[in-house]
Amino acid sequence: SAVISQKPSRDICQRGTSLTIQCQVDSQVTMMFWYRQQPGQSLTLIATANQGSEATYESGFVIDKFPISRPNLTFSTLTVSNMSPEDSSIYLCSASPIGDNEQFFGPGTRLTVL
């Protein structure tokens, strides 16, 4: 298994600003993912964070809006850029440990954009 922490746990931001969310895993992992979850909805995959290379984005998500870094096997960041109220959501980081098929989740970051 893997224990995943996220910072911040929540934030309230102004329209037009950017927020960077950090994700730290307690062990080395192969894949790391970033999801968005609207209230009462299921998970929507934003991108797969690739160590040492550019992230792989899902349809409807672009690097300019959601730049992602993954400098090593235990850490990743997601930036939500030029925010609007429509970006208000819970953002979840997840990871799949080396040798495991499972995916484990962090506690999430609740973002409110005014």
Place this chain on the structure above:
Amino acid sequence: EDQVTQSPEALRLQEGESSSLNCSYTVSGLRGLFWYRQDPGKGPEFLFTLYSAGEEKEKERLKATLTKKESFLHITAPKPEDSATYLCAVRDFNKFYFGSGTKLNVKP
């Protein structure tokens, strides 16, 4: 094309009333079917992994089973603290596909 479909969307049970949640899936190279529990405002909590038809896993009042096309999460004599959204996911090579979840409400 949906890879994972969960039913029902919502389920209300009385405490002690057993039931089952369904997860049907279509993937070409299954590398695991996963069940998660999610409480409001929190990240999904991993429950089970199933790999092959006929496999079963149990944890307290929960038992997960798998066939070639679907999985069931059986809840025996549920308690109010079992109230949560239960998510099903499948892994197809290096991609994960999540269902929309079943919101379970167990009333005392």
